[in-house]
Amino acid sequence: MPPPLVERRYLNRLSAAPEPTGAVVVIDVLRSFSTAAWAIHRGAWELYPVAAPGDGLLLLQHLPQALLVGAVGGGAPIPGYHYGNSPSAVQGAELQGRTLIHCTAAGVRGLSRYRTAPLLFGAALLNARATAAVILAAGVPRVTLVITGEWTDRDGDEDVACADYLEALLQGGDPSPEPFSERVRQSDFGRRFAAGDQPHLPPADLDLCAEADRFDFALQALPSPLGLRLVAVYAGGGTMGKSRS
Numbered sequence: 001m002p003p004p005l006v007e008r009r010y011l012n013r014l015s016a017a018p019e020p021t022g023a024v025v026v027i028d029v030l031r032s033f034s035t036a037a038w039a040i041h042r043g044a045w046e047l048y049p050v051a052a053p054g055d056g057l058l059l060l061q062h063l064p065q066a067l068l069v070g071a072v073g074g075g076a077p078i079p080g081y082h083y084g085n086s087p088s089a090v091q092g093a094e095l096q097g098r099t100l101i102h103c104t105a106a107g108v109r110g111l112s113r114y115r116t117a118p119l120l121f122g123a124a125l126l127n128a129r130a131t132a133a134v135i136l137a138a139g140v141p142r143v144t145l146v147i148t149g150e151w152t153d154r155d156g157d158e159d160v161a162c163a164d165y166l167e168a169l170l171q172g173g174d175p176s177p178e179p180f181s182e183r184v185r186q187s188d189f190g191r192r193f194a195a196g197d198q199p200h201l202p203p204a205d206l207d208l209c210a211e212a213d214r215f216d217f218a219l220q221a222l223p224s225p226l227g228l229r230l231v232a233v234y235a236g237g238g239t240m241g242k243s244r245s
């Protein structure tokens with residue numbers, strides 16, 4: 001099977017391009033899908049991405065055992081939520097078997113924007129290789145990579161680096177991940193974490209987000225009666241997370 005055609009979109013740029021067909025991979029290395037991946041690794045079953053903080057509070061009425069995780073634009077925790085959108089914050093949480101409601105200003109908004117895609121993933125550098133493997137196993141002819149971290153004051157190169165790595169893997173390459181990991185650290189947003197002068201952007205988060213291929217699962221967003229639901233999926237088939245019909 002030939003490699004898929006890969007194209008890119010930017011969440012924060014106006015675009016007249018037609019809606020993507022095939023797989024859409026919404027990339028957010030700092031930090032949405034790194035937080036989500038660490039949460040799954042720490043035992044969370046599933047995450048419900050919601051586009052606005054108030055939507056999370058409404059959804060909590062249907063999922064009273066869920067934990068609220070999220071940040072406003074710039075990265076400060078959402079008031080009233082249990083945890084910030086932070087891999088180091090979820091490290092200290094008891095997440096085994098838990099459902100999370102996840103709200104962020106970029107990555108989660110990207111999932112919401114592309115919610116009608118035939119196959120939809122959230123990805124970070126932590127699970128780039130696993131995401132490529134799941135997509136290649138699905139045999140889709142076209143893949144759209146969505147950069148979420150580019151803003152007027154930020155280059156978004158943490159996501160572009162992840163997209164470059166993913167694209168190389170999707171084309172059948174086997175590049176060393178280190179240069180891509182270093183680009184995450186050197187990106188405009190990465191350097192804000194490295195500076196360590198904002199409590200909601202801890203340097204520990206950069207370490208937990210800049211590692212490549214730590215996890216062997218992709219994060220697939222599936223439709224559910226309560227909205228999109230993000231679960232771990234594996235290239236050999238198989239989904240982790242409770243089914244909810």
Ligand SMILES: O=C(O)[C@H](CS(=O)(=O)O)OP(=O)(O)O
Binds near residue numbers: 032074075105148
């Ligand atoms: O919480 C984060 O790290 C960012 C903040 S911002 O929206 O990019 O300013 O959110 P995310 O959606 O994870 O990029």
